[in-house]
Amino acid sequence: MPVSPPRPKGPPLNALRAFEAAIRLGGFAPAADELCVTPGAISQHIKALEDWAEAPLFERRSQGVVPTDFGLSLAAPFATAFDAIGEAVRHLRSGAEHQTIHIAALPSVAQLWLSPRLPMIRTALAGHRLSVTALETPPNLGRELFDISIFLDTPTGQPGETILAEDRIFPVCSPEIAARLKSPEDLLAETWLYDAVWPDDWDRWLAQAAPGLKKKPNGPHFSLYTVALEETKHSAGILIGHAALVDSALKSGDLVAPFGEQVATGKALTVTVAPHQKSSKAVRQVLAMLGN
Amino acid sequence: MPVSPPRPKGPPLNALRAFEAAIRLGGFAPAADELCVTPGAISQHIKALEDWAEAPLFERRSQGVVPTDFGLSLAAPFATAFDAIGEAVRHLRSGAEHQTIHIAALPSVAQLWLSPRLPMIRTALAGHRLSVTALETPPNLGRELFDISIFLDTPTGQPGETILAEDRIFPVCSPEIAARLKSPEDLLAETWLYDAVWPDDWDRWLAQAAPGLKKKPNGPHFSLYTVALEETKHSAGILIGHAALVDSALKSGDLVAPFGEQVATGKALTVTVAPHQKSSKAVRQVLAMLGN
DNA sequence: AATTTCGCCCTAGAAAATCTAAGGGTAGAA
DNA sequence: TTCTACCCTTAGATTTTCTAGGGCGAAATT
Structure with a gap:
């Protein structure tokens, strides 16, 4: 029987992908995010690659990694390569029934x-x-x-981007609560609801619509805006509404906007x-x- | 804490590589060979890919696989993609100390x-x-x-190819055995050694150098030509020598070529x-x- | 000055992928 | 027909890959 000696193996493909993401996004953490794994996984991939290539690709700093010159020089060819892979995969997907x-x-x-x-x-x-x-x-x-x-x-202004509507924010609440609100100062007596993703909404609105008005945040935080909105409908408090997101609730009358002033967020x-x-x-x- | 729902995953990269090899080489077995795995591994990769894409890539026939039209249409983009990967990996390797x-x-x-x-x-x-x-x-x-x-x-005539020497073959043996050989007919009384990779060497040489001479192959087969050559030196029999491979043994006198006639193999x-x-x-x- | 935050490293154990080995089916040869 | 040679599949084993949890060091914050 013929002996088939082991061929020298190329580097693991998944490690290459991890590297490509890390060099493009400038760190292990965002790369891990994109690839839906933990940063530890990325770290191991990169290390494996560095061992294979016998060359350092990133310099480890205390608060992040910095690509070495060599690592940086690989960014372009790897980006090209994975663009090509993506293109091929798209072809592949286009065959689905x-x-x-x-x-x-x-x-x-x-x-x-x-x-x-x-x-x-x-x-x-x-x-x-x-x-x-x-x-x-x-x-x-x-x-x-x-x-x-x-x-x-x-908006990032990248190609393919279309702006559907400027983001505008304003307080919304149930009609029941709205009946108690005559002026912005009346807000101080109410519970304010917060969304975890946009915790600054209240500050931003106040700064422009009711300067000087200040209140210690005490209301509950919601990780899902939808849940916060639902609670608002149930008169749990007042939430800062985003025009595009509360539109249908306003139209249906479930919620009302007690104050007309709308503030643009730049988003x-x-x-x-x-x-x-x-x-x-x-x-x-x-x-x-x-x-x- | 924010929920991060799972992103739709792309196909496994290794499966893509297996597919690329299979479509380029026209079968799972040769692809398995190139990637140094068993055909079963390739089979599984392809199946995984077909499941992911929800489209058949190969038609399974009794004696091999035939790419579907769709599979064939993917050959080019995948070849391009993996060429690009190869290019990037070469860059990577170039950084080694x-x-x-x-x-x-x-x-x-x-x-x-x-x-x-x-x-x-x-x-x-x-x-x-x-x-x-x-x-x-x-x-x-x-x-x-x-x-x-x-x-x-x-020779395939592909670019980058240089022919160093035409392959020529002829019987070689130890000086001890050579002393017994006066004419090609004397070969019939000797043990013939065979190399597993080139089992036709004897036939080829006989056909041109001593037509009509026939003998049932009875000598031992060697999976490594080097071992066969070593045995030849120890007078275990007569081997068909390839000019480039027996050159130094001839020069050193360990082996001799009892008959002058050299036959070109086309290799x-x-x-x-x-x-x-x-x-x-x-x-x-x-x-x-x-x-x- | 103390504390918090951030991002990466490490390791052990768990989960998932990947592989091999054995099985089965078909075509062509004897 | 039976044998042989291929090639692909499947089940189980192996190896890779991932996560969780604990640390560290520097920068930012209090």
């Missing part, structure tokens, strides 16, 4: 803004499947398998199309339906 | 032809490391991490440089030293 459009959205946006619009989209796109994933942070559309992302964030409800999907008919159809 | 030149060679070539030339190369390339790997089949230089390959095979001792290394100074230096 039912095409699926993958939408990424902030949990609150998905539930409060996107959800009411989905039935319309679903019927218009018969034959396509629709997938909505709630994400805390916007995905990298060039790398990840999403076609469309919808977030309430500061916007932004929809972004993945670069490779700009020409897809179905995606553009979805985009058109989101735009109104 | 000690540069290493990786040579792949047929085991017999490595031991009998290359080995005597290595000291010279080693001294000329101080500061470089040299790695020699014995391989039964020539590696894909575009994909694998070898810089130079040296094989005794039919050649061929050295091939990896496409990406053609401009490397060290590699060209090695090449020059192999050429004489």
